[in-house]
Amino acid sequence: xxxxxxxxxxxxxxxxxxxxKLGFKGTxxxxxxxxxxxxxxxFAVLPIYVMVINSFKGIxxxxxxxxxxxxxxxxxxxxxxxxxVLQVPMLRTLxxxxxxxIISAILGSxxxxxxxxxxxKGSKLVFTLFLFGMFIPYQAIMIPLVQFNNRMxxxxxIYTLVLAHVVYGIPICTLIxxxxxxxxxxxxxxxxxxxxxxxxxxxxxxxxxLSIPCFVVVLIWQFTSAWNDFLFAIFLTGGAxxxxxxxxxxxxxxxxGNQIYYGxxxxxxLIVSIPTxxxxxxxxxxxxxxxxxxSLKG
Amino acid sequence: xxxxxxxxxxxxxxxLPSIIAVAIFVYxxxxxxxxxxxxxxxxxxxxxxxxxxxxxxxxxxxDTDFMHSxxxxxxxxxVFILGALLTGLIMSLLLEKGIKGEGLFRSxxxxxxxxxxxxxxxxxxxxxxxxxxxxxxxFNLILKSVHLGFLQNDWFTSSTGSMYAMALPAVWxxxxxxxxxxxxxxxxxxxxxxxxxxxxxxxxxxxxRQILFPQLSPTFLTVLIILGHISMxxxxxxxxxxxxxxxxxxxxxxxxxxxxxxxxxxxxxxxxIFLLLLIAIVVIPYLRYVxxxxxxK
Numbered sequence: 200x201x202x203x204x205x206x207x208x209x210x211x212x213x214x215x216x217x218x219x220k221l222g223f224k225g226t227x228x229x230x231x232x233x234x235x236x237x238x239x240x241x242f243a244v245l246p247i248y249v250m251v252i253n254s255f256k257g258i259x260x261x262x263x264x265x266x267x268x269x270x271x272x273x274x275x276x277x278x279x280x281x282x283x284v285l286q287v288p289m290l291r292t293l294x295x296x297x298x299x300x301i302i303s304a305i306l307g308s309x310x311x312x313x314x315x316x317x318x319x320k321g322s323k324l325v326f327t328l329f330l331f332g333m334f335i336p337y338q339a340i341m342i343p344l345v346q347f348n349n350r351m352x353x354x355x356x357i358y359t360l361v362l363a364h365v366v367y368g369i370p371i372c373t374l375i376x377x378x379x380x381x382x383x384x385x386x387x388x389x390x391x392x393x394x395x396x397x398x399x400x401x402x403x404x405x406x407x408x409l410s411i412p413c414f415v416v417v418l419i420w421q422f423t424s425a426w427n428d429f430l431f432a433i434f435l436t437g438g439a440x441x442x443x444x445x446x447x448x449x450x451x452x453x454x455x456g457n458q459i460y461y462g463x464x465x466x467x468x469l470i471v472s473i474p475t476x477x478x479x480x481x482x483x484x485x486x487x488x489x490x491x492x493x494s495l496k497g
Numbered sequence: 498x499x500x501x502x503x504x505x506x507x508x509x510x511x512x513l514p515s516i517i518a519v520a521i522f523v524y525x526x527x528x529x530x531x532x533x534x535x536x537x538x539x540x541x542x543x544x545x546x547x548x549x550x551x552x553x554x555x556x557x558x559x560d561t562d563f564m565h566s567x568x569x570x571x572x573x574x575x576v577f578i579l580g581a582l583l584t585g586l587i588m589s590l591l592l593e594k595g596i597k598g599e600g601l602f603r604s605x606x607x608x609x610x611x612x613x614x615x616x617x618x619x620x621x622x623x624x625x626x627x628x629x630x631x632x633x634x635x636f637n638l639i640l641k642s643v644h645l646g647f648l649q650n651d652w653f654t655s656s657t658g659s660m661y662a663m664a665l666p667a668v669w670x671x672x673x674x675x676x677x678x679x680x681x682x683x684x685x686x687x688x689x690x691x692x693x694x695x696x697x698x699x700x701x702x703x704x705x706r707q708i709l710f711p712q713l714s715p716t717f718l719t720v721l722i723i724l725g726h727i728s729m730x731x732x733x734x735x736x737x738x739x740x741x742x743x744x745x746x747x748x749x750x751x752x753x754x755x756x757x758x759x760x761x762x763x764x765x766x767x768x769x770i771f772l773l774l775l776i777a778i779v780v781i782p783y784l785r786y787v788x789x790x791x792x793x794k
Contacts, residue, residue, distance in 0.1 A: 213595060239606065246621060319512075322508070329519055331523075331784060336776060338753075341530075427614075429736065454618075468617070491681060
């Protein structure tokens with residue numbers, strides 16, 4: 200279901216029918232629409248434009264007044280400088296984010312399958328209680344979570360973040376998979392069951408092979424949100440340098456009065472954004488599916 | 498029959514790990530936060546949970562910093578919701594009939610959602626720089642160069658308008674999301690409905706007002722709920738742009754400060770529970786509405 204909603208957005212509307220003669224009023228409207236679209240385009244692009252051009256002006260080559268201007272000559276010195284600070288945190292982030300995303304996707308798939316196709320008594324209540332977990336402000340669990348981690352000996356390890364993203368990702372992952380599986384006709388499962396196939400067997404042979412697109416959606420969703428997460432990272436690592444992840448390392452670099460090094464700061468911000476931007480560029484439609492599934496109305 | 502029963506129990510068994518995890522980490526921990534918020538753990542040195550009743554909550558309402566943060570959050574929420582709703586709606590209205598280059602516009606309206614605000618904060622801090630006139634940068638520079646110099650202002654460092662300025666990057670980030678939701682809504686309405694109205698002589702304006710918008714009321718509700726809960730939770734946007742600065746402090750940032758810097762766990766918990774209640778008031782009725790409308794299908 201959710202995929203069809205996303206397809207409505209992704210598929211460009213067929214405009215061949217509109218190609219009849221527009222007339223004066225029609226042309227005026229079309230021009231007005233383009234002006235609006237281009238203005239909004241400028242608004243959307245402006246920040247990333249500023250980030251990109253200023254990353255080629257060197258470490259101190261950016262000043263307050265010239266930041267909108269295209270660099271007069273390309274200077275790459277800010278890139279290695281920013282990368283030197285970010286390399287270790289970014290690799291650390293990549294490793295933990297991959298782990299947490301994969302575990303989340305597996306759990307989401309199992310939960311979604313059962314809730315969509317093998318309802319048990321109270322499964323609806325369970326699902327609703329899961330969903331509420333999606334909306335809570337994580338401040339409301341943060342203090343006990345830190346205590347729990349310390350008591351379990353996880354404190355001071357990156358696994359605190361794996362645990363957090365897996366557990367608090369259960370609601371959204373379950374929701375996305377449930378909506379996806381709900382669109383698979385019950386008759387297929389019914390027929391396999393009549394033939395004596397078990398729940399696990401049906402999952403393995405019928406459901407799982409159909410699930411690849413949904414796995415991509417969930418993996419991308421979890422990857423992006425864990426990569427960009429700052430709240431869990433700052434609370435659970437306590438800002439410890441040996442546990443710095445992409446966002447906390449970047450915040451440490453750009454946040455604390457280092458305003459003179461605009462060049463490095465903007466470059467560092469760009470470097471941290473590259474992984475999620477790449478995912479968006481190449482797998483944008485899956486990203487959008489995740490986004491729209493998160494809006495509940497399947 | 499027996500087989501069916503067995504598989505039902507089997508299904509439960511497979512979801513059980515997640516049920517336990519959610520029960521402990523969501524509901525158990527909320528309950529524990531609630532307990533801490535009613536204790537006297539006002540510093541890291543107090544380790545036992547003495548009973549303090551509602552003292553931490555009543556204390557909040559006499560705490561000027563808390564009231565200031567709450568007021569800021571409300572200001573931000575109003576401007577952010579209106580701004581994002583309007584921008585996203587306009588984006589979708591411009592696109593919904595289809596236009597050459599639709600894919601390009603759509604992709605660029607949506608990309609801000611993929612980027613962390615800790616990263617975008619650096620740029621927005623510069624765009625909304627309070628420097629003016631000769632030293633103008635960012636938006637002030639743009640305003641100056643289009644001869645609207647009198648509009649230059651302090652943006653997020655302003656003592657009165659900081660939260661309205663803060664809503665701007667937030668609108669920038671989510672309006673593409675709102676656009677996608679509305680676009681999905683518009684395109685879920687069969688074209689025949691418009692055609693029929695057109696044949697009956699309705700103007701384009703009437704078609705939107707009387708036919709399309711009424712069909713979109715569930716979308717409006719969804720958008721409002723999504724924007725509302727994003728707004729209440731706003732955190733990295735604020736921290737990314739202005740850190741713990743007083744003029745832009747909201748509940749989540751204040752909670753962080755109280756818990757982290759002052760190690761006042763009792764008070765931090767009380768703020769967190771207050772935030773949870775604010776969101777629950779909006780989200781629980783919505784979840785019930787979604788459940789009901791699914792049953793109707």
